[in-house]
Amino acid sequence: MAIDIEQFAAIYRDLHEHPELSFAETRTAAIVAAELRAYGFEVTAGVGRTGVVGILNRGSGPTVLMRADMDALPVREETGLPYASVATSTNSDGKVVPVMHACGHDMHVTALLGALQTLAAQDDWSGRILAVFQPAEEQGAGARAMIDDGLFDRFGTPDVVIGQHVAPLPAGALGLRVGPAFATSDALKITLFGRGGHGSRPETTVDPIVLAASVVLRLQTIVSREIAGTDTAVVTVGAFHAGDAPNIIPDSAVLNLSIRTFHDGVRTRVLDAISRIVRGEAATAGADREPLIESTHSFPAVVNDEAASARVRAAFTNKMSGLTIVDPGMVTGSEDVGIFAVESGAPCVYWLLGGADPQQFAGLTSLADIVEKVAELPSNHSPLFAPVISPTIEIGVAALTTAAREWLVHTEPAD
Template sequence: MTATSLTRLLSGLQDRLPGLRAVYEDLHAHPELSFHEFRTAGIVADRLRRQGWDVTEGVGGTGVVGVLANGEGPVVLLRADMDGLPVLERTGLPYASRATAVDAEGHEVPVMHACGHDMHVTCLLGATDRLAAARGEWRGTVVAVFQPAEEVGGAPAMIEDGFLERFPRADVCLGQHVAPAPAGFVGTRPGPVMAASDSLLVRLFGRGGHGSAPESTVDPVVMAAALVMRLQTIVSRETGAAQTAVVTVGSLHAGTKENIIPDTAELRINIRSTTPAVRDRVLAAVERIVRAEAAASGAPKDPEITGLNSFPVTVNDGPATDTVMTAIAGALGRERVFTLPQTLTGSEDFGVFGTALGVPSVFWHFGGADPALFRDADPRALLTDGLPATVPANHSPYFAPVPDPTIRIGVTTLLAAAAAWLCPEGPRGTGGTGGTGGTGGTGGTGGPVG
């Protein structure tokens, strides 16, 4: 799409920003757990219908899919996720969440949009509004996917619910995630961009008894404590310095009273890896250590290890990534777009769409933090130097993107990326309307665009 066409596509955005901010604050104040995004889905479906989209609800549980056909041309999939997290918000914002919900285990938990999915929904609704209002500036079909349960694998649920057969087959899949980087900056990379993730539930069995007589018991709390510490050696002693892996015990539950040794202990373990070989090795090491600690403790029963969810490495198509980076750089300025120096250890199930469809996909990160918090820090160095202590990361109870200019940037990046395909001349560098993307003409992938 020409620069003039993109300018026209964006021309009405400024007037929409106050309304989009109201949507964002409302979504932030009313988060919902994975597969329970009923209110959010209702808001999305209503807005899409009023914009003129063909809307399907209940896809993969609570997912919403909007389709807007606008003549011959490529089919572009744009995706946002909708679910919140069981986190108690501590931002102190006037629109902070006070929501609670019952989780899958039957426990009442606080709920917060601690990962920015409320921002993702807002930005995609802003993009769908402009696409519907400015149909004279583009050609093709857009499939807007509002996905449930990204935190626990909602993308596979949508695929299993017949997504491939029910909706136009995309030529390219595009998605984004707000990050704890200065608002106004965008980063991505070709190839592996986010790590694989595997979550496990481990149940350890002991023999309960009185806290005053531990010799007559097999204490699963001590067993669990030893296991937590031993698991740390997988990364520090079994993973090479040039390899990437993370092992986190995010939950440990055992017992009901201080003077009762319980029968069982449960741990929830999360593993991140960037290559299949490292993933296999780490998973095998976790199982070996779990079983060995149980045996060393004299456990009366073998431990149970259950897989909870698993996401593959998120891989960006090289040529399509160049096309997206060029388009976004053209909209924001080349100095605002940079190539990530390494694969992020966070994980996403967005890549499931591109893999299932057999088409290129591109996923990028856009900053949502107040630039004043970074002073003179170079956003390109955040991965190597770490975040300033004053900047909360995703999943923190203090994480909350600043609405201005984050909403404007998020809508702009989606529209600029989609516009690279939605035009008669096709993506830059392809010479047609095919779905494989173009090289984009930005030199290199080892540093900032341009």
């Protein structure tokens, strides 16, 4: 049975127009819960604060964990779409910020709902579906919150974890990478302490802005000078906050860093180098107080299990027509979906769902041209990121359904 695309396009547009920040996905969670109940799932809301769990138990057979994330980002939408978001929300610092589904999690929710409706309507399988709609992926906190709230103790452990992320590949393409697929993500908050004073009398102060600026520049040498050319790492200073007035040298400066790596050894090396540089620059500046380095999140690489990925890839090839499957290489983006697999011991298969308008790729035949085009298109987190509704939803639904059926046991329809 195919989904009614109008029904799910309407759900998508509604979610897109009403995005919610991490751990504030209450409206989204209510929509998800109502849909799941309508399909016949047993629903538990409020798992890991705003997460929703749906269970469909059809007797003996494996448990398939199907996961979608629900949160949006503090980005002002500039797509100009008729269903563009104009929403604002108060973030955890009490600041009013614009909110947009700039990462496409609204597509993940919609496609998973479509797949669950499809599977619920099929009567030729046995096994168990554990549908997980998680909050706060963007903070790397939602999967952890659901597990800490007893996800596996209360609802059982899965035999496989599957999910997808929409990306600016052409709609009609899926990207599946075997092995390390998405990077380990670490976020650090670094507070550098100086000695504040009057802007006209620098000699009485230790200026934390100059200290922090020096740290920012020196951090750039980690990847270029300390990591092998054959290894991959990203060190980004995404926020730099200090001071309030031109004539006051502040007491402290705060940097927020995002670090992406694929291997434990490289990760340790990068984190050690950051600590050494921050402490070294503080000492050079004559700061009397040691800097404070705090981890604000840390979650593992998404590693796609070799055997399980081969199984899903074969099913995509054999059961979905007109599809292109590509190996997107290692993605320096990160995903906390890997925590569900690591914590339950189940294999993970997580793929990229093409969401870019295929028209954009018309006439391009060489892989190099297509890759160049993908790089030109607005990417996830851009205020212009706008997946096409169709056929992205249909393909997302079919991919999830097809992958889940690989584990659910085929039975004769009961008629």
